[in-house]
Amino acid sequence: MPQMTVFIDYRPARGYDEYFSASHAPRSALRPLLSSLGNLGLAELNRNHAAAEVLLRRLGATFRLNDSGRQGGERILPFDPLPRLIGSGVWSTLERGLIQRLEAIDRFLADVYGDQKILRDGVIPREDVESSQGWRPQMRGFKPPLNKWCHVSGLDLVRDGEGTWRVLEDNLRCPSGVAYFLENRRVMKRMFPSLFNGPTVQPIDDYPSHLLQTLRELAPWTETPKVVLLTPGVFNSAYFEHSYLAQQMGIQLVEGRDLVCQDGRVWMCSTAGLEAVDVIYRRIDDDFLDPAVFRQDSMLGVRGLMEVYAAGRVAIANAPGTGVADDKLIYAYVPQMIRYYLDETPIIENVPTYLCSRPDDQAYVLAHLPELVVKAVSEAGGYGMLIGPHASSSQILEFAEKIKADPRNFIAQPTLELSTVPSLSEGELYPCHVDLRPYVLRGRGAWVSPGGLTRVALRRGSLVVNSSQGGGCKDTWIVAEQDSSEPSAGLEDPLVQLSSQVQTQEDVLC
Numbered sequence: 001m002p003q004m005t006v007f008i009d010y011r012p013a014r015g016y017d018e019y020f021s022a023s024h025a026p027r028s029a030l031r032p033l034l035s036s037l038g039n040l041g042l043a044e045l046n047r048n049h050a051a052a053e054v055l056l057r058r059l060g061a062t063f064r065l066n067d068s069g070r071q072g073g074e075r076i077l078p079f080d081p082l083p084r085l086i087g088s089g090v091w092s093t094l095e096r097g098l099i100q101r102l103e104a105i106d107r108f109l110a111d112v113y114g115d116q117k118i119l120r121d122g123v124i125p126r127e128d129v130e131s132s133q134g135w136r137p138q139m140r141g142f143k144p145p146l147n148k149w150c151h152v153s154g155l156d157l158v159r160d161g162e163g164t165w166r167v168l169e170d171n172l173r174c175p176s177g178v179a180y181f182l183e184n185r186r187v188m189k190r191m192f193p194s195l196f197n198g199p200t201v202q203p204i205d206d207y208p209s210h211l212l213q214t215l216r217e218l219a220p221w222t223e224t225p226k227v228v229l230l231t232p233g234v235f236n237s238a239y240f241e242h243s244y245l246a247q248q249m250g251i252q253l254v255e256g257r258d259l260v261c262q263d264g265r266v267w268m269c270s271t272a273g274l275e276a277v278d279v280i281y282r283r284i285d286d287d288f289l290d291p292a293v294f295r296q297d298s299m300l301g302v303r304g305l306m307e308v309y310a311a312g313r314v315a316i317a318n319a320p321g322t323g324v325a326d327d328k329l330i331y332a333y334v335p336q337m338i339r340y341y342l343d344e345t346p347i348i349e350n351v352p353t354y355l356c357s358r359p360d361d362q363a364y365v366l367a368h369l370p371e372l373v374v375k376a377v378s379e380a381g382g383y384g385m386l387i388g389p390h391a392s393s394s395q396i397l398e399f400a401e402k403i404k405a406d407p408r409n410f411i412a413q414p415t416l417e418l419s420t421v422p423s424l425s426e427g428e429l430y431p432c433h434v435d436l437r438p439y440v441l442r443g444r445g446a447w448v449s450p451g452g453l454t455r456v457a458l459r460r461g462s463l464v465v466n467s468s469q470g471g472g473c474k475d476t477w478i479v480a481e482q483d484s485s486e487p488s489a490g491l492e493d494p495l496v497q498l499s500s501q502v503q504t505q506e507d508v509l510c
Contacts, residue, residue: 078472134323
């Protein structure tokens with residue numbers, strides 16, 4: 001095998017590296033790709049990396065830090081040019097696991113806002129559900145179109161130190177990141193065009209058309225549904241994604257002030273007058289949807305929207321109330337939901353989780369805080385976390401007091417050695433931890449994006465992949481497989497032997 005210059009000083013971290021084994025031997029199915037990338041040289045890879053960031057800025061692929069409170073809060077999501085590869089056989093198993101999980105969650109939502117059989121049977125404690133910040137008692141008795149609650153979901157997956165896939169988190173309200181997932185692929189096609197000429201890498205360009213079809217299916221009362229995307233406005237951290245998806249789907253991007261409810265319908269105000277709206281892809285939280293039902297001071301939503309929704313004259317994706325299943329405490333019960341509603345064994349297991357609201361679990365967590373990751377159940381974006389092995393004594397004491405004061409608000413999990421992928425960190429290749437957010441669309445059927453947003457903890461040694469905490473992203477390739485002698489790990493099957501040569505030019509992105 002030719003000398004791989006760019007990887008000559010790369011050393012895998014402890015745990016599972018997705019390019020190399022612990023002995024620095026390239027994983028057999030990746031050798032052709034690693035050889036091609038290795039021949040680039042680190043300087044050329046850094047030049048392509050810089051050019052990719054220029055292109056992303058030109059495309060407007062930025063996000064805003066919600067807590068920045070200062071100029072310069074708008075920034076590019078850091079992009080890493082080395083792709084992550086997942087074999088199609090592995091992906092087939094993950095797809096089935098994601099669809100299974102969401103079907104169980106959807107039945108749970110229909111149940112807890114309906115007959116509440118799972119609560120009466122004692123499978124999940126009632127107080128755990130009704131004390132959740134995502135619980136919306138106003139949704140009791142609602143039946144959304146097609147009886148589906150979660151239409152657009154982004155579930156976070158990780159591989160542990162043994163290479164086994166697990167679900168880390170469920171994102172069921174307004175999951176973000178898909179625009180970066182699509183733009184990453186656009187950039188990679190410019191960097192490595194020859195790899196996309198054949199069927200080697202599964203395409204993802206049709207995500208917007210699948211999304212639009214899913215949304216249209218939520219309005220069975222008409223053959224020509226009018227779909228709009230409801231955004232909080234330009235100051236939202238994900239506004240780039242809102243405008244991007246609306247443009248890609250060819251639908252109107254609206255704010256609450258653009259919509260009005262009258263005569264039992266939702267209408268969009270346009271230069272031509274009022275136009276009936278059938279489906280709202282909302283990117284605002286439940287609390288702000290309708291000031292007549294939720295927060296009375298909301299200026300972002302539409303007064304009367306929930307009345308029209310209850311009458312079955314408009315669809316909202318995702319359905320209000322799904323946030324109860326986003327709760328990290330409720331996450332711990334999803335394996336029980338799968339067994340209860342589907343009578344099946346979970347295809348993808350959870351990360352082992354301790355509930356601090358349980359006395360025995362709390363006692364264990366308090367005794368082992370330096371070894372655990374503690375999360376506030378309603379926080380996101382990497383906030384409200386304690387990573388025990390990296391925490392100071394004062395931080396550990398502070399979290400111990402928080403847990404004792406409000407045990408319902410915290411869960412704890414073992415500190416996983418997340419899998420690593422070589423990434424550019426400070427101009428050098430370094431093993432960085434990654435997770436994966438695939439996107440699942442559910443209308444009349446279910447569709448899973450081939451791959452998803454691979455998020456990277458670009459700060460050396462960090463386990464936090466969130467963009468607000470210094471994380472970045474990679475393109476994820478679902479690739480065809482050939483026979484390989486490499487053993488599987490967890491769900492992992494052998495990856496493809498990529499025979500195409502990487503074709504790059506220094507100015508390909510300029």
